[in-house]
Amino acid sequence: MGSLDRSLIAGLSVFEGIAATDLDRIVGQARSQRIAKDHPVFQQEQEAHSFFLLLDGHVRVVKSTPDGHEVTVRYISPGELMGIAHALGRTTYPANAIAAVDCVVLAWPSRLWPAFAADFPSFSANTYKAVGSRLQDAHTRVIEMSTEQVDQRVAHALLKLIKQTGKKTEEGILIDFPISRQDIAEMTGTTLHTVSRLLSAWEDQGLVKSGRQRVTVVEPHRLLLIAEGREEKG
Amino acid sequence: MGSLDRSLIAGLSVFEGIAATDLDRIVGQARSQRIAKDHPVFQQEQEAHSFFLLLDGHVRVVKSTPDGHEVTVRYISPGELMGIAHALGRTTYPANAIAAVDCVVLAWPSRLWPAFAADFPSFSANTYKAVGSRLQDAHTRVIEMSTEQVDQRVAHALLKLIKQTGKKTEEGILIDFPISRQDIAEMTGTTLHTVSRLLSAWEDQGLVKSGRQRVTVVEPHRLLLIAEGREEKG
DNA sequence: CGCAGTGTTGACCCAAGTCAAGTTGCGTGG
DNA sequence: CCACGCAACTTGACTTGGGTCAACACTGCG
Known part of the structure; x- marks a missing residue:
């Protein structure tokens, strides 16, 4: 910690259109974290205390069913947000996120979300755009499974x-x-x-x-x- | 037209927490429309000129695949928003929406969305909460189809x-x-x-x-x- | 009255799941 | 450094859920 700077996130599509000083403020409130291979970034049903940005590595998002089946929802690549439960009005994470390899993430406390969304409209617009494309993906999956x-x-x-x-x-x-x-x-x-x-x-x-x-x-x-x-x- | 008033939308969960005068302003910019049974409210790939609130009836949301399969994504009930492509950064509708029975909808031009979202934060929060639960639903569907x-x-x-x-x-x-x-x-x-x-x-x-x-x-x-x-x- | 849209049922078949028995290759500890 | 053990992978044999094909029945509308 301490040495985080805006170069980590400048250029990522979620942060497009945000001023350099604002990027500093955003990064300044994050905490960087390494997650070892096969360890969870966050877990299903857990209180959604933070949201994350994957800086490096690959994360598998998996839902477990009561009867023991596991369904992989998606893989997260560097530059993508994850665990944004709060932005969608949830208080718990909807799935398990497991590091497929050793990973580096930035984590922000969920309580910062409303302020970020209000202060940086392009950030929230970009995020919801990402949510929109995940919804799209999920529907595509349903269609593939059906047909x-x-x-x-x-x-x-x-x-x-x-x-x-x-x-x-x-x-x-x-x-x-x-x-x-x-x-x-x-x-x-x-x-x-x-x-x-x-x-x-x-x-x-x-x-x-x-x-x-x-x-x-x-x-x-x-x-x-x-x-x-x-x-x-x- | 002309006789639209806030009683149409007061009490709906998407408009929860919005002042009466604001509701008037919102409804004032809507246009009410009836859709006959089996007619489209909007169509896949079409320019997303408006977003809609279903006041009465039932709407089936269907995706068509290139090879002629049809997959029903969801049914919309009175009080729900639909066609909110714009809020998710899309410019076209992702699916067909067909009236399952004669329906009544309110329609707003999509260009009003950013102003609504900015002026009525609880409206946008409620909407994204709804989007979140649709994403949830879609994942549930995927899991059901898989297991x-x-x-x-x-x-x-x-x-x-x-x-x-x-x-x-x-x-x-x-x-x-x-x-x-x-x-x-x-x-x-x-x-x-x-x-x-x-x-x-x-x-x-x-x-x-x-x-x-x-x-x-x-x-x-x-x-x-x-x-x-x-x-x-x- | 007739036909088109909707629903029912039987006969058959095959994609993919289950069950079972291997083989291969990597990581660890002796 | 080797060998032991386990996790990952392969492959065969068998079974079956549910899709396909086909024929027919019902019903309400024009």
């Missing part, structure tokens, strides 16, 4: 992941954090067995390369054909 | 509908607008055939009574058992 086959959903999930966090390698586009078959199953509403079979088949066709907690998409274009249901499976 | 069997999803959908718009009759709780097997299928990601079979079976067991575009839930409690997967199907 698509498992192979299409898994293909869509991989495409979203490489778009969000893809890293070019000489083999293709790598998903840049450890992700298991089980994780992919929890994102797509299927089982690790089915994901494993699909990835094996796609590997045979040269579409992807995958290993232990690693997936590289070799041919995004053909994967897109599968996602859109335009390619018959061989 | 529940069709019978559970249909049971949940019926329970949500009677909670939202149920009307007590001597037979049970009636869903208070015309709803077809197809409509229920589009809410739950299944087919009209499966819905028909389920309703027939449940009717045999005395759980529901149903007819042409009419569903009455006779035993909500037992339906809840099915929704939660705690009752084996006989």
